[in-house]
Amino acid sequence: MKKLPLKSYVLLLLFSAVCYSCSDSDSVNDKERKNRFTGADNEVKLMTVDPGHFHAGLVQKYGYDQVDSVSYVYAPEGSDGLKRHLKRIEQYNNREEDPTNWVIQVYSGPDFFEKMIEEQPGNVVVLAGNNARKTEYIKRSVDAGLNVLSDKPMVIKPERFPMLREALSQAEEKGVLLYDIMTERFEITTLLQRRLSQYPDVFGSLKNGSPENPAITKESVHHFFKYVSGRPLTRPGWFFDVDQQGEAIVDVSTHLVDMILWETFPGEGIDTTDVEVLQADRWATEMTPGEFEKVTQMEPYPDYLQEDLDEEGKLQVFANGSFVFEVKGVHGKVSVEWDYQAPEGAGDTHYSIMRGSKANLVIRQGEEQDYVPTLYVEPLAENIGEEYEGALRDAIDEIGREYPALSLSESSAGWQVMIPEKYRVGHEAHFAQVTEQYLQYLVEGEIPEWERKNLLTKYYLTTQAYKKSR
Known part of the structure; x- marks a missing residue:
């Protein structure tokens, strides 16, 4: 056999090494390409x-240039939730004003989740449904190298919290983005309210408060029967099973804890x-069979509710x-109530x-606010006067550069911030705003560290409160 010159032999070794390296990293590069976003049209596939x-459905109430109009749904066969979801998307596609153009590819079967992991026709998993297995779905999606945009809550039982912690750690290691839908921000x-609290001449400094008189309180009242996108909302039976939906302390409270930290x-x-949970309580809402x-739209009651x-x-x-909790010496309180139906002209409320x-x-x-969220600035007695009013008006003028046409009106205890109607886009539109934020994070390639920390901490608080309430 004719021997190769030394120089040719070295070149051949180098070429072989490069080829081996390329073939060995094909799967890695495929994953990297799948999770590398530039903001280009249609690069995100749901x-x-x-x-x-x-x-x-509300995640897709509007279209986004960055998101492909073809999206994929994996669900149990014969699922009522799937039928309602497809009907809602069809409604968005067929509305007269600003119609969407979603094309939905559906797989339904008992192995729906395994099929999604196997096929992976998209690069962002959207989770909004029965919460009993949601933490597991989050973890397995992240393990598969998929980005996840999840409705709250990400976890409803304390024993599942370590799984969420691990998923967040894995997401950071794999370079995928795990994010929850915090619309209320x-x-x-x-x-x-957040902006004004950052003006020392207006707000001063945040008090530490106490368990009896917290520094910051968030309360919300919700209703089982309501209208969404102009139609009566049909809820699945499992929504009323706290082992599948989650109790208020681990469900809607997520929003309130998030806002307090934020x-x-x-x-x-x-x-x-x-942080530390100091006290917690839970109680029931009563519902008749009717x-x-x-x-x-079900006859009462499924076996799991008996x-x-x-x-x-x-x-x-x-x-x-x-529940009441303490964060760095500051006391906060969250409270969530569910009634069956709101009074005429009212809806979900926030305080x-x-x-x-x-x-x-x-x-x-x-009722005094016509059930419209209204912001008041109520100075302490020693701060009432022209000097304080001047500082407040200067703050409103400065904030008004971002939100033009803000103004003040005197109220019984201080001032009401007058907010133009164009800024009141409504709860359903907030889902698009969260999605747009997430799409921006995808382009940036990471979620800010404070966001990742607070995501874990808020679920730590809700699951600790769940335990404390018992």
């Missing part, structure tokens, strides 16, 4: 898993070691809860107060 909650009164420590990541049938019936056959839904050394910033949404 895969919605078991869309049992209407929030899955985009409500205009909450945005302005408002009181803006841009600062809060570690789980910085009310259950009206909101679910143990929640009282002696009169009424369903006891432990959908209500409250919030931030207590400062110079003024309280209060959001009210009661």
Whole structure:
């Protein structure tokens, strides 16, 4: 055999090494390409898993240039949630004003999740449905190298919290983005409450408060029967099973805890070691068989709800809860209540107060406000006067550069912030705003550290409160 010259032999070895390296890293490069985003049109492809909650549809109420119009749904065969989801998307596609153009490819079967992991026709998993297995779905999606946009809550039982912690750690290692849908940050009164709290001449400094009189309180009242996109909302039967949907303390409270961390420590990541749950409570909402049938379109009651019936056959839904916690010496309180149906002309309501050394910033949404969220600035007695009013008006003028046409009107205890109607886009539109934020994070290639820390900490708080309530 003719020997190769030394120089040719070295070149051949180098070429072989390069070829081996390329073939060995093909799968890695494929993953990297799948998770590298530039903001180009249609580069994000959605895969919605078991869309049992209407929030899955609201993610797609509007279209996005960055998101491919072809999206994929994986769900159990014959699922009512799937039928309602497809009907909702069809409604968005066929509306007269700003119609969408979604094309939905559906796989349905008992192995729907395994099929999604196997096929992976998209690069972002959307989760909004039955919460019993959501933490598992999150973890397995991240393990498969997929980005995840999840409705709250990401976890409903304390024993599943370590799995969420591991998923977040894995997401960071794999370079995929795990994010939850925190719509309430985009409500205009909450945005302005946060901004005004950052003006020392207006708000002063946040008080530490106490368990009896917290520095910041968030309360919300929700309703089982409501209208979404102009139509009566049909809820699945499992929504009323707290082992599948989650109790209020681990469900809607997620929003309230998120806002407290986001408002009181803006841009600062809060570690789980910085917080402690001090007290917690839970109680039930009663539903008659007729009310259950009206909101679910099911005859009462599925087997999994039988143990929640009282002696009169009424369903006891432990959908209500409250808890007080401490974060870096500051006391906060969250409270969530579910009624069956809102009074005529009313809807879900929100109340919030931030207590400062110079003024309280209060959001009210009661009958006096025509059930519209309204922000008040209520200075403490020693701060009433022209000098304080001047500082407040200067702050409103400065914030008005971002939100033009803001103004002030005197109220019984101070001032009402007058907010133009164009900024009140509504709860359903907030889903698009969260999605757009997530799409931006995909382009940036990471979620800010403070966001990742606070995501874990808020679920630590809700699951600790769940334990404390018992």
